[in-house]
Amino acid sequence: MKNTLLLLLLAFSSCYGQTNKKFNLDFETYNPFIQLSKDWFKWGDYPLSVDTITVHSGKFSGKIKSNNNHNTFGSIAYRIPANYTGKSIKLEGYMKIKNVENGFAGLLLRIDGNREILAFDNMENQNIHGTKDWQKYTVKLPLSEGAKTIFVAGIMSGSGEAWFDDFVLTIDGKDIQTLKEIEKPILKATLDHEFDSNSKVNFPELNETLVTNLELLGKIWGFLKYHHPEIGKGNYNWDFELFRMLPKYSDTKSTSERDQILLQWIEKYGDINICKDCKETAPEAFLKPDISWINEFGMSTQLINKIKYIYKNRHQGEGFYIGTDGYERIKFLNENHYYSMSYDDSGFKLLALYRYWNMIQYFFPYKHLTDKNWNTVLKEYIPKFINSKNKLEYELACIALISDINDTHATTSVGFSTVQNIRGKYYPPFRAQFIEDQLVVTDYYNPELKDVSNINIGDIITHINHRPVQSIIDSISPYYPASNNVAKIRDIAKDLLRSSKKEIRLDYISNHQKKQHQLPLYIESDLNTRWYKWTGEPCFKLLEDNIGYITLEFIGKEDIPNIKETFKNTKGIIIDIRNYPSTFVPFTLGSYFVSDNTQFAKFTYGNINNPGEFNFKSGDIITKPDETYKGKLVVLVNEDSQSQSEYTAMAFRSGDNTTIVGSTTAGADGNVSSLYLPGGLLTRISGIGVYYPDSTETQRVGIIPDVEAKPTIKGVKEGRDEVLEKAIEIINNN
Template identity: 30%
Template sequence: MSYIHGLCVVLFLTLTGTLSAQYKWQPLTQNSSVTTIADGTLQLQLQKSDAPAVVILSNTFPALKGQHSLAVTFKIKLSGFKGRFSAESYPKDADSSTIYLGMLRYAGQSLPTKNEVWETRTITFASDATFNYRSYLLMGCKSVTYNIAFQGTGSVFLKDITLLVDGKPANFTDTLPVYPADKDHAFDHGSGFSSLPIADSLVLDHLTTLGKIWGFLKFYYPVVNTGNYQWDYELFRILPSVISAKNTVAANQVFLNWVQSYGPVPRTTPFLIDSTDVKQFPDLDWIRPELLGDSLALALRHIVYIKRPRSNYYITYNAALPDTTLLLYAHERSYPQMTYPNVPDAGFRYLTALRFWNQVQYFHAYRTLIPGYWGEELKTLIKRFVEAEDLSNLYAAHLQSYASLKTSHATLNVMDNPYLLQVYFAIFGSKHAPFRVRIIDQQAVVEKVFTLNKQLPDLQPGDIIEQINDMPFADYYSYFRSYIPASNTAATNRGIAEMLTGTNDNHINYRVNRNGHIFTVAITDFFEGEAGLEEYMNHLSRQEGLPGDYVSLKNNIVYINVANMSSQRDIFKKYAKNILGAKGVIIDLRGYSFDDALYDDTYFYPHRVPYWRQSHPDLTMPGLFRMNAGDSCGKENPDYYKGKLVVLVNERTQSKTESYAISLQQAPDVTVIGSTTAGADGCSLPPVSLPGNMQVFMEFSGIYYLPDGARTVQQTGIVPDIYIAPTIEGIKAGKDEQLEKAIEFLHNAPVKRPRT
């Protein structure tokens, strides 16, 4: 998590040639002081222990190709300092939009230093056990921002700060390519539209059509997507003419004149798309004469069949990862100057709706799985965003829009945006009561109670929460479900349960049903603020099942808790003899893991087994997704595990761990036990940048499983072979009913004949 809200101080580095030691401080709060003293030394004075201060070092350089390690070295001295230290790194493009892999964390959450002594420290932003992100710059990455956060009281001194690339001081002698679009700053501080007349249904229709044409040209028309035009600002330039159009015929003429203003549209010959391995076709049915008129529809149809390169000014494949079809957004401006406490004006909120809709329209791998017809959703998005005139409503508009995709991946990057975090608190609460809830049979059931300030709330596992303050739980569920991006009911219930404890008040009253006895519990002790939210979320995400990563159970059964592992490969290697000799093995996937060991592991497979194919975007025809050759798990191995394998899953099994479960299903004797998984599969990187420094994740590639390559767990989740969900009675008794079922199954089930 980024410690940015509260006390925040920003440091900008000016780089010419080799990294210079010229620093400019810009304090953003009255609660800390920053000064430059002798020899360029920076002094940060912390005055509050409960709010972190962040030094942000922003380094700009030419785009680098390939993989490069990132590090920053500096001298640090503490004076009367008591607190903690953390650091993060954000590779960015020229427009401050985070590039793929986004945040790179320092391998460790503290950096001990002595008071009153200068010490040299180097932070290498590399793989670590918690996040397992690789540390490199990517093609198109033109700056890197380091957050060095101090939380506590006292003084911090920094000097001789140097960026290291591949272990050497960075040298920035090359020049960046400058496109005409980069020089267009006409609307940097506002679109000029404080409102838009969307109450007029005709104007709203015209703005909807404009949004589709604008996005189509952005990704389909080489004339406008090669960097010659700042396409966001071209939208603002045409808006007055569109708004003033008296009827649809006049609006279509405005659109046609606009397209032709960029030069004559070349005549092209229609051709059939090679449908080999096509998983999803573009949706261009809206380009028809009855909507656009004959001349405009013909012009856009000609553009459809223009030959396009595999990349453009706005989007390309990530050349730093040549074996993938991951996308790279190079010039999608995020307009960070329009973030908290500022609200983007109506023009930029309209732009937000268009950017979001068109990203889904052309680059969402599961667009056809979205309920309803996505082509008709743009009008709703325009109304929702344009009418959101304050931060709370704007944030709610984002959440509701992402939830409409019906994918658990469509999350807004709140924890790394300090300003959004404040809005999150306004909606969901900055305080969280110390207990965890599970939704069972449409009831909110207390699952675990956490100790806070050495006290436990007057709640017990198995208590049913019937009312939150004055709101019955059923009403609470109905209200908040529209804010939860979720693929299925299991994921929705998980999200609702996480929100149930939030408040901005000094207390929450819960009406509780305990074995038929109804009473009220008043909670006054909370996890508070950003640090409290982090601690609360850590409690929520803790793995079900047994503690530790490897446990030897009775009757020669081995239990492996994947989410608790720091390195799965090391664990399998260490306990290989135990695993191969066990009667039964339980792999608990009721959580998340960043390790790929289970894909490569040879213990459970007698030979290499193809098991999935991936759909990926074809940038020569945006909206078209093709299937790749696929991938396999295992290898030829006569000494594979020949016992019974059980895989445990539930609603916390999502994305990579769902793929783990599918790969393990290729083993000869495996049974999946538990409850329905979250149903979010596919690659959701990189995040999409939106105005106001927003970022949203969605799937840009889809995963489909063999033998037919048609099965996906998106939305449906994995349905276990043996379905068992926690019960209220089981929670009261402190049982892990899913694990108990797995142990019982291994004791009683016959061994299958191994497949050959």
Template identity: 40%
Template sequence: MSKHLLFLFLLLTFQGIAKPQQISETEKLASTAKIWGFLKYYHPQVADGKFDWDNQLLEILPKVKSADSKEALSEIYLNWIAGLGEVPPCKKCDKNSDETYFDKNFDLSWFNNPDTFTSQLSDKLKFIEQNRFQGKQHYVYAPYKQVGNIALKNEPEYKNLDWSNPDMRLLIAFKYWNYVEYFFPYKYQTDQPWDTVLLETIAKLETARSEQDFHDALLQMIVKIDDAHGGFTASQNNYYYPNMKTQFIDEQLVVRGFYNDSLAQQSPIKRGDVILAVDDVTVENMIQNHMDFVWGSNPASKFRNLGYEIIRSTEPSTKKITFQRDGEVMNVDVQNYVVSDILPKQPDKWKVLNGNLGYVDMGKLTHDDVAEMMEELLNTKAIIFDIRNYPKGTLYLIASYLVPEKRDFFKVIQPDLDYPGRFKWREGMQCGNPKNNEYYAGKIILLVNEITQSHAEFTTMALQTSNNVITVGSQTAGADGNVSTLELGGGIKTTISGIGIFYPDSTETQRKGVKVDVEVRPTIQGLRDGRDEVLEKALELAKS
């Protein structure tokens, strides 16, 4: 090789090595979100509340946007960290290794991404992790330590949030993303990796042209946690509903009943009618265009929530309902109501059915009713506990009549505030009563469906420890664990499952729902005939 060619080769090679590594705008902002959140909960000076941390983000964002390479960006972050003060050695941090952790959610591997950070910055972040804050966190806390949910504190309200400021939009989104990153027990179960959700959300926020666009971007991010507890609100709306209860059956929205039967007699709509459109917007269109905005842990809970959204309104107006019955399409205008205003007198909380079979509506039974209920049903052949509703905290007392010894029915994971992102196993409580010599000895049958959510699923798990028990119905909502409410600022609120609930054998309930022994789903024809096919199957099993 000639000297000239050798010189040219070496020059090109040197230029290739020395050329600063480019990084996209979205990747720069995503790395900022991660570092900002990490320092918020890990850096001793930041986690102790020494800085206005929201303002720190707003000040660093312009610098980040101006960085033209990985090297320049890492230098900005290193200077930022240097200005936060000393990170003293942490002797207590080594003791965390003695904990039994559930670590499916924990991942700080992004420290070492060579496409985003220099090795110097990666080493600095690792050093902060190894010498992380140990003390009373300034921005999060556990209101009830025996439960374990983590709540926000010391977060600005931003009553007059300027949504048109792109940096403020990012601030709200980063705040939520990092809460999920470090304190959501079911992050590992999401369909889409949480890292890619961040990238998608940043792109949507950058192009938001209205407050609704901003809210839609946040809602779509929240939906991606795949949690039926993951509600979202940006205003204090009251909701109004037609006098009908609906249910999706094979992606058809069907009338399954009414809140008030007297009002129903004045309407041409009947049980089993298939709703085709509401105010001329087809149900098919709603499914196609709105599923990305509907939260839920599984298809059962998503379709349940979509059914609510389709028929409700934010004002007491009328709605045009287009429905089909026996091939005939009809239209009717129906009045909307606040549901609590039209509910009739509550029916029996429990009763004895033909064949000496007990039936209990768990959505109506109160703690004060349990003793009387069990006395009346003690000698029945079977008791059917209907949990297709939201129970009123009666599970432990009922279990004391059904379970002749103390039995485990769940265990739990909760966030470790001394090591954010990691979760500690904790044994759950037991149910049952070994001192009860006259416990119920008949069959126990539990009825569940997609309405069975959260405390209802927890109640089901407890009663499933009974002898001779069978669970009948369909997949439940799959949202178990006490709810945490997050106020992100600007009136934007969301909820999230705060702790992780598992069966004693570590079987997951989140997204999957509770264990169902006999699967039964209602049919459109069954609704038209006025039948409760799930209850019918329970009665059949009780008599067999």
């Protein structure tokens, strides 16, 4: 037995790799848990892997592969703190490519500051494509003093395969592996590991008093996390300070004892100097900080005054737990993922709730738009989190909490493995959507599977495994975060026919006849689920009656001059954004439809110096073009139009002669911010607020069409695009 264990450990060590290098730029340290080389991560859409056969040297190389001829990309990337001085930085590396078409492959080097990209090169201008054996390539950039992060990567767009190996990064000619980093103070918070594997927290039986006290503690804990100067400086591991506090606090017998414990706890972290830079909340602030909860718990005057004093003299600037990125999005920092937490550990489960509630309380730009009063949510979920019995119940509690912010950006796909496993890895061979409130088969991912499916386009599915479709929707709806109902139903439709088994029973209606069928399912990689519509044709074409048509799903920036030239004399242009644009076009293409400088959006940004304050800043403006399109513009939207799609529709709406046609969009606009919860659960929120220039909301509301047009079951059966037909009708009716 001992020999077997030793062999397993040796095998794991060999698999994980052995290298003494500071950075794993040669891909030689392999991490089997992520199935990539250690510390490498994914950018873009394409699958990544580690190759052990095709290598330049050593045992491993990084690989990108895609069979899709569309205008997106995949990248295998590595992040290095810019803790070095120098004038120039150079990335060298080896790359091999095979059948790279409709795109390019290259090395990528990017230098980021606090709030902006300082320098960038991905070799796109070298147009490297086709098939090439291992060759050495070089990217060189200036290294400015404001650099905070260095990204190195291999990148590929279009279709084909690309391998990367033996990256070397040098600063002023010296290998970064040998350079000494700029010495930075070691923050005390990073040295505290007492509770890494166990919070050592056990709660007595929950009652109303204890739940109320835990609600108060959660609000004070989060307030101190983002306001107390000593915590902002990184002098305390605030997660573990909670665990130290909880046992004594949970046993309090009276309000006065509770308040005394809280006062002693706060005073433990030292005196706070008068803040000369702290500013009062701007009178014109769109959202103002809310600490009204201090008056709701019957706290002593002394404790209330202590909290008010801390607020008045709060931490300023980027803190240990909070900052901003180059796009002024809120960035959550130094949040331990606790991958190995035990799901019977009440301390970690309560920490997850406290962490998320306070992130939303202080840094979510749309907190005022949630269905529930956010101040009441914390107390509601305390029993749900503490009493969750296993990983599944914990994940479901987290998803339900996340759903309560009513934000379609709030993804729950990464880390929620138990829920995803129950939903299943097998998918139907066709797409089903809700048309006229019925679950309707609308298209096949793989046409060759139509015969085995035994179901026709336009058929209505009524029961799944003997359960009515509506009954299933009602039971799972709380676990699908969404800004509005159209986005929720869209996402539910994608999962209704998923299963952990290889087939499901369907009851359906075909040509007014009730039928049943055991439907075979397939793993997602065997289905063309994402790009099944792509035919390799250009993203634009001329329709009958001299009308131009553009789909943004596959548009490239190189297409835009051709579009303007081809369509300049048409009587109308239809832009289809019932998809996610592959290229950012609000300014490059949007300028074609305005006759003067035109503001089409404005934004709210969080203030890390005053958590909870959001202010409007100057909106985006489309500049006056050299030539304005003279015909009609019709923009197509529906529930698949989300985020960048909605922002792009706002830009086009500002055109001189624009009509939005379709149905309400997903209602999730604004750059996203990512956050982790204990257990390695990754989710996101809309990180900035997006509004029309007159302050009209887009979040949750979506883009409201000027002319409503939706598919019908009859139209689906006939293979018609009724929304496109309505657009053509509008252009033809002068």
